[in-house]
Amino acid sequence: MTTLDQLLSQRSFKEMGCLPLRDQIPSYAQRWIRKHNLGTTLIVPRRQNCMTASGESKKCHWNVSALTQMYGGYKLRGLSITASQRVCFFTYHTVWITPESRIVDVTLDNRDEDFTPFIPFGVSNQRLLSSVVLLDDYIRSGVLINFRCDDITTRVRDTLNPSVTTVGCNEYFVIPASAFARDLFLTHRSDENSLDNDAFRVADFSLPSKFTGKYWSQIVQERMSLHTPSH
Secondary structure (H helix, E strand, O other): OOOHHHHHHHOOOOOOOOEEOOOOOOHHHHHHHHHOOOOOOEEEEEOOOOHHHOEOOOOHHHHHHHHHHHHOOEEEEEEEEEEOOOEEEEEEEEEEEOOOOOEEEOEOOOOOOOEEEEEEOOOOOEEOOOEEEEEOOHHHHOEEEEOOOOHHHHHHHHHHOOEEEEEOOEEEEEEOHHHOOHHHHHOEEOOHHHHHHHHHHHOOEOOOOOOOOOOHHHHHHHHHHHOOOOO
8 A cells, every 4th residue: 555655755746736835925934934944835725515625623633534544545744824914823734635646625714715825744643733823023023832731842841941922812832933943843743543543533524425415424423333343
């Protein structure tokens, strides 16, 4: 079976349905992306008017895990981007590589666009920082990284003694821009078995399948009945 690494080495992102996003990322964010060698920002198409266009918000990792287990394909981890001229949010996100090797976003958010700006990391067994907030004057004001109880934020707290600020309902560490390093994104091992085991319980899609007319709960129930041993 082809692995994710093999697939990404064999196919270009263009062949998988994604083009580079060049003009809609503010210049201060583009400079930061280049400085930390985060890679190309892609236009990832959002599924439209079907079950896989209606994944519940904030459940992208479980939504994609459930789809890969149900239909095949791969999980592709990376960072989605929400940007304005003053602030840019980089958020840990998972999109689906379909069995036909097309990259699509299946999880709802509050965007008006029919695509998601996305930087792929291509990792399969590591968890990224949940979010990074970049202000247009980040060189002076610092970089905000999500406050979370795991080995990433513990290391940041113990080594940098950062201040804490609140944006919306979320708390963030504030670290000097010079102290941010790319490897901060990739220092936490994810528990893939736990995520996969929870996927069918957590994932949800609000629209029915265009092919069968069935809702996600019905599809999952049928799958569970097929995999339940008879006595």
